Amino acid sequence: MVTDKINNLKTLMLFQNTLEFAQQLDAKDPLARFRTEFNHPTFHQKTVRYFTGNSLGLQPKRAVNYVNEVLQDWAKFGVEGHFLADKPWFSYHELLTEKAAKIVGAKPIEVVVTHSLTTNLHLLMVSFYRPSGKRTKILCEAKAFPSDQYALESQVKFHGLPADHLVEIAPRQGENLLRTEDILSKIEELGEELALVMMGGVNYYTGQLLDMPTITKVGHEVGAIVAFDLAHAAGNINLHLHDWGVDFAAWCGYKYLNSSPGGVSGMFVHERHAHNKDLPRFAGWWGYNKEKRFLMDPGFDPMPGAEGWQLSNAPVLSMAAHLASLEIFDEAGMENIGAKRDQMTAFLEFVIKDISERNKEKCTFELITPSNPHERGAQLSIQAKGQGKALFNALSDAGVVADWREPNVIRVAPAPLYNSYEDCYWLGVELEKAIQ
Numbered sequence: 001m002v003t004d005k006i007n008n009l010k011t012l013m014l015f016q017n018t019l020e021f022a023q024q025l026d027a028k029d030p031l032a033r034f035r036t037e038f039n040h041p042t043f044h045q046k047t048v049r050y051f052t053g054n055s056l057g058l059q060p061k062r063a064v065n066y067v068n069e070v071l072q073d074w075a076k077f078g079v080e081g082h083f084l085a086d087k088p089w090f091s092y093h094e095l096l097t098e099k100a101a102k103i104v105g106a107k108p109i110e111v112v113v114t115h116s117l118t119t120n121l122h123l124l125m126v127s128f129y130r131p132s133g134k135r136t137k138i139l140c141e142a143k144a145f146p147s148d149q150y151a152l153e154s155q156v157k158f159h160g161l162p163a164d165h166l167v168e169i170a171p172r173q174g175e176n177l178l179r180t181e182d183i184l185s186k187i188e189e190l191g192e193e194l195a196l197v198m199m200g201g202v203n204y205y206t207g208q209l210l211d212m213p214t215i216t217k218v219g220h221e222v223g224a225i226v227a228f229d230l231a232h233a234a235g236n237i238n239l240h241l242h243d244w245g246v247d248f249a250a251w252c253g254y255k256y257l258n259s260s261p262g263g264v265s266g267m268f269v270h271e272r273h274a275h276n277k278d279l280p281r282f283a284g285w286w287g288y289n290k291e292k293r294f295l296m297d298p299g300f301d302p303m304p305g306a307e308g309w310q311l312s313n314a315p316v317l318s319m320a321a322h323l324a325s326l327e328i329f330d331e332a333g334m335e336n337i338g339a340k341r342d343q344m345t346a347f348l349e350f351v352i353k354d355i356s357e358r359n360k361e362k363c364t365f366e367l368i369t370p371s372n373p374h375e376r377g378a379q380l381s382i383q384a385k386g387q388g389k390a391l392f393n394a395l396s397d398a399g400v401v402a403d404w405r406e407p408n409v410i411r412v413a414p415a416p417l418y419n420s421y422e423d424c425y426w427l428g429v430e431l432e433k434a435i436q
């Protein structure tokens with residue numbers, strides 16, 4: 001940990017907050033060519049600096065061709081497109097599996113792309129949150145993303161249990177971030193009462209990356225199931241879900257994965273559960289043994305692995321956009337994406353701190369995201385004390401697209417596939433003007 005901090009400091013000391021320096025970094029960036037693979041918004045009628053890939057990723061240009069291909073097949077073949085299209089709709093989702101599995105560090109049998117995120121979390125909890133005897137509680141982070149809070153509360157209620165069966169862990173008084181040691185001791189304290197640990201791998205508000213492998217290990221030691229919502233982690237963090245032994249996870253396709261508003265979600269179910277047909281589940285025909293699906297026999301025979309949690313036939317239009325984006329991830333490679341993420345986020349952090357330092361008297365904000373690259377992804381959360389929304393509004397007016405999260409945070413996320421170091425420099429320029 002100490003070495004990480006020293007390395008991080010060394011990197012920060014090498015940066016300069018100048019346009020020339022940012023342009024030099026861009027010139028050396030091995031992923032720079034991917035910037036033009038995306039449509040950059042123009043709605044401000046000026047150059048937009050887009051920093052909200054953690055909310056909705058930009059549109060890959062090739063998504064238009066993939067979506068059009070499906071539309072044309074539909075026009076040409078009607079229902080027969082399920083089997084006659086170049087990419088038959090019957091098995092369209094299978095085109096996504098291997099690429100999505102690579103992104104989250106999983107085996108193909110452990111991954112399926114289908115439905116939307118909250119739906120998938122519910123479907124997986126129906127199977128894996130099975131309170132019985134003393135083991136009835138769920139552990140999650142305080143102030144989880146609202147949809148997760150509602151999903152977790154309603155799962156507890158669904159089993160007829162009182163609300164206190166959802167146990168929340170919060171940062172210590174006066175702190176913004178969760179401490180791993182506190183999460184682990186809470187898991188140990190709950191012990192045999194703990195049925196499920198279910199947390200956001202990266203917190204949507206602070207950008208903090210949790211120590212997923214250690215949480216999984218300690219959760220398993222007390223006999224609990226361990227799961228993560230990876231909405232802010234998939235396509236952002238270098239994940240190794242299989243090796244970490246996570247039981248299940250789900251993520252959306254529309255943030256770092258750039259796969260259209262409300263686009264399809266991914267789910268992961270560890271291989272150790274792949275052939276367990278006895279797991280209770282809410283079933284639908286697309287999760288049924290595909291060799292016999294059209295025999296319309298009674299009695300549910302699930303597909304092995306994550307595919308056995310599919311309910312409905314695949315939404316291929318949305319999957320077409322996802323396919324376009326997953327191909328870009330494949331071409332760029334998660335290792336390279338991770339390396340650029342760390343350097344570019346560190347550069348943006350340097351720029352923001354430099355501006356805050358230069359404007360000490362007027363400036364009342366601080367970065368609450370961890371400074372250690374091993375504890376964060378591409379997001380930086382600026383806690384705006386006092387200046388609050390005025391700062392955010394000034395950035396928006398200047399064409400810097402960030403987002404505001406109540407009560408007082410501006411989130412900015414440099415996405416390695418399409419943001420440039422120059423974007424980060426200009427964000428700094430506009431931030432400084434906004435402070436004035």
Ligand SMILES: Cc1ncc(COP(=O)(O)O)c(C=O)c1O
Pocket residue numbers: 116117118119145147148200204229231232252262
């Ligand atoms: C952490 C987290 N969980 C759940 C959701 C809800 O996702 P969906 O609307 O796709 O179900 C979001 C959406 O932004 C999110 O960030």
